[in-house]
Amino acid sequence: MPGDFEDMQFVVLSGPSGSGKTTIVERLLAESPVKLVKSVSATTRPARKNEVEGVNYYFLTPDEFAARRTRGEFLESAEVHGTGNWYGTLQSEIARAQREGGWALLEIDVQGGRQIIERFPQALSIFLQTSSETEYERRLRGRGTEAEEIIQRRLANARNELSQARKYRFQVVNDDLDQAVREIVHIISNWEAQRHA
Numbered sequence: 001m002p003g004d005f006e007d008m009q010f011v012v013l014s015g016p017s018g019s020g021k022t023t024i025v026e027r028l029l030a031e032s033p034v035k036l037v038k039s040v041s042a043t044t045r046p047a048r049k050n051e052v053e054g055v056n057y058y059f060l061t062p063d064e065f066a067a068r069r070t071r072g073e074f075l076e077s078a079e080v081h082g083t084g085n086w087y088g089t090l091q092s093e094i095a096r097a098q099r100e101g102g103w104a105l106l107e108i109d110v111q112g113g114r115q116i117i118e119r120f121p122q123a124l125s126i127f128l129q130t131s132s133e134t135e136y137e138r139r140l141r142g143r144g145t146e147a148e149e150i151i152q153r154r155l156a157n158a159r160n161e162l163s164q165a166r167k168y169r170f171q172v173v174n175d176d177l178d179q180a181v182r183e184i185v186h187i188i189s190n191w192e193a194q195r196h197a
Helices: 021-031 062-070 091-099 110-119 133-143 148-162 177-195
Strands: 010-014 036-038 074-079 086-090 103-107 124-129 170-173
Touching: 010 021, 010 110, 021 036, 021 103, 021 177, 062 074, 062 086, 074 091, 074 110, 086 091, 086 110, 091 103, 103 110, 110 124, 124 177, 133 148, 170 177
Parallel strands: 010 103, 010 124, 036 103, 124 170
Antiparallel strands: 074 086
């Protein structure tokens, strides 16, 4: 384990598609009692319309991604949703959060979250979920952006990811957005207080 990371704090937020991670992250960046710096993931998938390099993702070629993995530049990386596209968190993102005086907030999939939890037991890990599978399906269909085959694949992935929830320190149900945000803010406050106790 890189010694440089032992004293750094991360917040790892994972959960199935449709659990509301992106919305929760936006609220946490504004409302957290501790400064959070959103980690920007790297990916091999092409940029979508309106996505900005270094803001939404770092868009890497498959060869560049593989080379950086070989050099050990990623804290975690995985091929996600069976698409052939790789995603990962660069170590430089954790260093950037530290330079900015905050904790890195990693909004990552369960595969990546598991890697972080295993390598960095001190990480604050939170699993976000809804109270039922039908709610995931309703939210995924409500987006209106994905084909039926992709929705079915994401639902199958959600079932698999839900089985990993207990590996996270905390599980938060996001059926009421304000309540879920309050609960995570409370978790972060307590975590910070315990670090300084």
